[in-house]
Amino acid sequence: MKNTSKKLLYNLPAHSGICENLQLLRVISSSESLMIDFGYYAPLYYDRGGWIHISKDTFVRDNKTQKKFKLIHAENIPIAPTNHHFKTTNDWIHFSLSFEPIPDSVKLFDMIEALPGDKTDFNYFDIKLNSKTAIELQNQ
């Protein structure tokens, strides 16, 4: 686990895997959790923008050791089977997922909602934690 109380921000980290209408924006790593911030805008092809939720089984996986870290909190997005229904195709939402803290040694990880998954699942691979561009957060 992390041995410092520092919170590190990885802004717009490089990654592979594209989820339609979903953008991975920030990763904040600390001794308490690994938090990932996302932005999602409602697609035009669903009636009134459709809906979103996140599976409770979503996890983060260390790319090197394959060790998994569980989802511990979801902010601004409901856990399935509850859905967030958009009112229009013009709607958008930002949300955060918090996972168990990862060790400092993890430099590359995946975030998986479902495997093998399809285009509607929130799966991201090879999310890079570049220590050179990490920024320390002030305690707020």
Place this chain on the structure above:
Amino acid sequence: MSLNKEAYIRYTTIDSCICNQRKPYPSMNDLIYACEEKLGKSFTISTIQKDIKAMKEDEALGFMAPIKFSKSQNGYFYTDKEYTIRTVPLNEEEVNALVAATDLLTTFAGERVSENFNAAVDKIFASVKETYGKASGKRTIVQTENPPKQRGFELFEIFFKAAKEKIPVCFLHFSYKKRLFNSIIFHPYLLKEFQNKWYVIGFSESHKSVRTFGIDRIMDPLILNKEFYLKRGFDPDKHFKDVYGVYPLSDKKIKIEFRVTDMLANYLESQPLHESQKVDYYHEDGYLSLSVELIPSLELLNQFYMLSEQLVITKPLWLREETIKRLKMAIRNEKYI
């Protein structure tokens, strides 16, 4: 009345009772009665006991009042006979000036000042007005615009502190036009209000330039432990001196010429669009040819569009065409929206 303000009025009432030399050692019932008289509602023993405890012990409140209960007199007293929570000795004129100033400040500042400041004003009101009470049914004599609360206004303090103490922030932003999110590392320089909306201006690392963001579009700002970047030569006063609004379309000042009807001429002569506004020609029928020298901005375009019923841009041509394009769009929208 806010709970805070009501509590302060109870504190000052309790203080007045304990300081009253004509009726020393007020009992719990005396204090309850005085507070009920003052505020026109009922209070329990527990409320007044909590108030006394807060006056004695609450460090944030700061009174640390030396209140004790005398068993022999069956009432409360200050162990320091000189003590009162109203420690600022003001004469009546000073109090009236303070009341007038706080009235004006709350009228003009309204929700634009911080919670802490409002609490401070509440304290002054509570202690001052307890003695020099505002007459009931007081007429409002100054009324300013009171727009609905802007989304994101709760972030004002974070950006105020960040700009003042030169601290970079990271925030999320959604572009309505591009329908895309961004996470922006930002070095805030200035908070600016324009037409009842707040904007923050600073250096965006994402855009590598000084940018303006509406505070309503900013989400989840994080305070960073990072060196602050102040762009050399950036002077907020100069930056906005020649701009009408907050979103300049270029960085060059141009001369914009326009003609207005006699009706609008009256308004624009009494309240010019900008300090650079000049009358170039008085037409016989009361129409005016006017000009301004400004950096064109989104807000200026909006203003011209809003006045287009009585205003025609003559130069530059591109600005004239832009306004005509908007008018055509408005007519088209009439059919489709």
